[in-house]
Amino acid sequence: MITVDRIRKQYATVTAVDDVSFDVARGEIFALLGPNGAGKTTLIRMLLGLMEPDSGSITFEGYETRPAPHEIGYLPEDRGLYPDVKVLDTLVHFGALRGMSRRAARDAAARWLGRMKLADRAGEPLKALSKGNQQKVQFISAILHGPTLAVLDEPFSGLDPLNQDFFLDLLRELRDAGTTIVLSAHQMQLVERIADRILVMNRGQAVLSGTLPAVRRRWTTGRRLLVTLAEPAPASFDGSIPGIEVQQVADGVIEVFVPDELELSPVLAEIGTRLNVRELESHPVTLHDVYVRSIARHDEERA
Amino acid sequence: MTYWQAVQAVMRWEFQRYIKWKQQIIGMLITMVVVGAFVVLPRLGDDDDERVRTVAVIGGDVLPVTGVEGSELAFVAHPPSEEEEIRRRVEAEELDGLLIVRSPDEVELVVRRDAGWAGAVHAAITSARREQMITRAGLSSEQVANILAPPALEVSYTSAGAGAGRSGRITVIIVISLMLFTVFVGMSYIFGSITGEKQIRVTEQVISAIPPQAWIDGKILGLMLVSIAGVIAQVIAFGAVFIISRTMFGGDPMTLPQSLGSPGTIVSILLFGAFGLFFWFAFFGAIAATIDDPQHSARGSFLMLPVFATVLAYMVPGSPDSGLSRFLSLFPATSPAAMPARMLSSDVAVVEIALSLLLLAGSIVLLRTAAGRIFRMAMLMYGKEPSWAEMRRWILQK
Numbered sequence: 001m002i003t004v005d006r007i008r009k010q011y012a013t014v015t016a017v018d019d020v021s022f023d024v025a026r027g028e029i030f031a032l033l034g035p036n037g038a039g040k041t042t043l044i045r046m047l048l049g050l051m052e053p054d055s056g057s058i059t060f061e062g063y064e065t066r067p068a069p070h071e072i073g074y075l076p077e078d079r080g081l082y083p084d085v086k087v088l089d090t091l092v093h094f095g096a097l098r099g100m101s102r103r104a105a106r107d108a109a110a111r112w113l114g115r116m117k118l119a120d121r122a123g124e125p126l127k128a129l130s131k132g133n134q135q136k137v138q139f140i141s142a143i144l145h146g147p148t149l150a151v152l153d154e155p156f157s158g159l160d161p162l163n164q165d166f167f168l169d170l171l172r173e174l175r176d177a178g179t180t181i182v183l184s185a186h187q188m189q190l191v192e193r194i195a196d197r198i199l200v201m202n203r204g205q206a207v208l209s210g211t212l213p214a215v216r217r218r219w220t221t222g223r224r225l226l227v228t229l230a231e232p233a234p235a236s237f238d239g240s241i242p243g244i245e246v247q248q249v250a251d252g253v254i255e256v257f258v259p260d261e262l263e264l265s266p267v268l269a270e271i272g273t274r275l276n277v278r279e280l281e282s283h284p285v286t287l288h289d290v291y292v293r294s295i296a297r298h299d300e301e302r303a
Numbered sequence: 304m305t306y307w308q309a310v311q312a313v314m315r316w317e318f319q320r321y322i323k324w325k326q327q328i329i330g331m332l333i334t335m336v337v338v339g340a341f342v343v344l345p346r347l348g349d350d351d352d353e354r355v356r357t358v359a360v361i362g363g364d365v366l367p368v369t370g371v372e373g374s375e376l377a378f379v380a381h382p383p384s385e386e387e388e389i390r391r392r393v394e395a396e397e398l399d400g401l402l403i404v405r406s407p408d409e410v411e412l413v414v415r416r417d418a419g420w421a422g423a424v425h426a427a428i429t430s431a432r433r434e435q436m437i438t439r440a441g442l443s444s445e446q447v448a449n450i451l452a453p454p455a456l457e458v459s460y461t462s463a464g465a466g467a468g469r470s471g472r473i474t475v476i477i478v479i480s481l482m483l484f485t486v487f488v489g490m491s492y493i494f495g496s497i498t499g500e501k502q503i504r505v506t507e508q509v510i511s512a513i514p515p516q517a518w519i520d521g522k523i524l525g526l527m528l529v530s531i532a533g534v535i536a537q538v539i540a541f542g543a544v545f546i547i548s549r550t551m552f553g554g555d556p557m558t559l560p561q562s563l564g565s566p567g568t569i570v571s572i573l574l575f576g577a578f579g580l581f582f583w584f585a586f587f588g589a590i591a592a593t594i595d596d597p598q599h600s601a602r603g604s605f606l607m608l609p610v611f612a613t614v615l616a617y618m619v620p621g622s623p624d625s626g627l628s629r630f631l632s633l634f635p636a637t638s639p640a641a642m643p644a645r646m647l648s649s650d651v652a653v654v655e656i657a658l659s660l661l662l663l664a665g666s667i668v669l670l671r672t673a674a675g676r677i678f679r680m681a682m683l684m685y686g687k688e689p690s691w692a693e694m695r696r697w698i699l700q701k
Binding site for chain 1: 313
């Protein structure tokens with residue numbers, strides 16, 4: 001559906017997006033990942049036509065013309081609805097801006113508010129709602145008109161775990177109904193549960209892309225050990241065993257990556273000799289691990 | 304969704320967001336109370352001023368003082384022997400004053416405290432002294448009246464639209480003041496609406512749905528309607544007080560200037576008003592979109608520019624056909640107020656009115672486009688204000 005080909009966007013002092021290419025297929029959930037300042041929001045703004053790339057191209061179904069506003073839904077990173085305006089009036093207005101008749105917008109808004117358990121709050125100003133409920137209203141404003149492409153920048157922000165799960169179901173439902181979803185998020189465990197494909201960005205560049213199984217296969221070359229210590233590890237421990245990567249994840253807890261080329265037994269023996277180990281766990285590589293390691297490696301390469 | 308449907312959706316939204324009928328009615332009532340107080344209170348004071356003042360006169364035989372026409376003074380003659388007693392009565396406020404005439408050129412007025420009617424006493428003394436001098440000179444009252452009477456001067460006009468006189472000048476002042484008031488009201492609405500939307504970060508969601516030009520056009524039209532509704536409400540409040548005060552206290556009849564009898568003039572004035580508001584609202588929109596923090600931005604001062612340009616029109620009625628007035632009535636920034644002022648003060652050629660409207664319409668097209676381009680870029684800029692060079696570049700970019 002969307003083909004992004006070698007786009008680039010330069011601000012005064014920084015290259016926000018640098019030679020990035022990817023495709024998004026119709027009816028899939030495509031996740032954009034990356035640390036703050038990686039260029040995700042600039043990329044999304046270019047997808048929506050809010051700004052143009054300096055070079056490269058973005059095509060939709062083979063055409064450079066962007067879909068009509070009623071075909072796109074957008075949940076911006078900077079949350080913004082009118083705090084003093086009633087929830088229902090706000091939704092009807094945004095539906096009207098996307099080309100709905102006011103009656104259709106009102107009916108759809110009432111339906112969605114009911115699904116979100118906010119029907120009884122329709123007549124209240126937005127500012128009277130909690131942050132999570134405001135996020136629900138913001139989400140409704142993005143998909144009220146039934147877009148074919150929904151671009152959601154941080155859709156899980158401000159939601160409690162139950163509502164995060166509810167949103168995951170909603171996103172799956174939209175995808176199953178044929179809506180293409182491009183989302184950016186920092187909650188790796190949620191992205192892992194929903195995304196069909198991901199693109200990891202760092203410093204404006206594409207670091208990693210593909211389906212989740214493919215990405216995992218590429219990065220699951222090694223073992224991840226979570227070591228809980230009875231005493232803090234001495235500073236001299238980091239780097240003392242050649243070939244392994246060590247990260248402090250909490251007080252008294254370290255994470256040890258052991259590459260495939262190293263035998264595990266000598267490493268475990270070495271850890272047992274040097275540290276006072278209380279507990280040792282082996283974990284599969286998560287998207288979080290892939291993300292952190294791919295960003296770290298990219299930073300090293302850039303340095 | 305067509306461009307105009309988007310404009311209409313925004314216009315409707317802005318109007319409904321900012322028009323507060325309850326507040327409008329409260330504002331009208333407050334205006335009526337305040338203006339009513341200004342009208343009624345001086346009248347209540349007049350009642351006290353119109354009370355008959357009783358002034359004792361000692362030495363009335365030296366200069367026979369009587370009340371002059373229109374003043375509420377009663378002079379009562381007393382012998383000099385009663386001076387002490389009368390002074391006591393003045394102190395006790397049983398009498399308003401004591402007039403001691405020592406000679407026609409030396410008169411003393413004794414009052415308890417500062418008296419606003421002392422001027423009327425002075426006029427009575429002056430009149431009495433003049434009568435005395437006339438009698439001594441052997442002139443009759445008619446002869447004196449003839450000497451003092453000013454010659455009659457009738458002003459006639461060669462221009463058909465001229466000579467509206469006092470009512471014409473008042474109408475001009477009302478028209479310019481309404482324009483100024485609407486600009487003021489609109490300035491606050493546009494400024495609040497745009498900087499507010501930037502601060503609540505609603506801009507991306509709107510711009511992803513409709514073209515920025517449709518957004519600013521709808522915003523301008525919606526807030527113009529809100530401003531005009533606010534001004535009409537205030538005019539109704541003023542008008543109600545005016546009618547009530549006329550009914551209660553009477554007053555000189557008001558006549559509209561002859562030029563306002565022409566439908567063409569009325570339509571032209573309304574067109575200048577509408578075009579002028581759009582012109583300045585587009586200017587407000589462009590400036591407000593560049594402001595990041597309304598509390599600390601120096602750009603807010605630019606919003607006073609339209610006020611200055613409108614105030615200049617007050618100079619027009621004094622010399623409506625001078626070179627300066629002609630320039631002000633053609634220059635797009637000043638013509639919305641200056642041309643109606645000229646039309647109400649003089650006979651302006653149709654070609655001049657048409658040229659002025661054409662220049663104003665052309666300027667609106669350019670300013671609206673420039674404002675739309677600045678708005679498009681500046682509304683997505685947070686944390687800093689664009690430089691003048693950046694804005695110039697945006698205006699020149701399609």
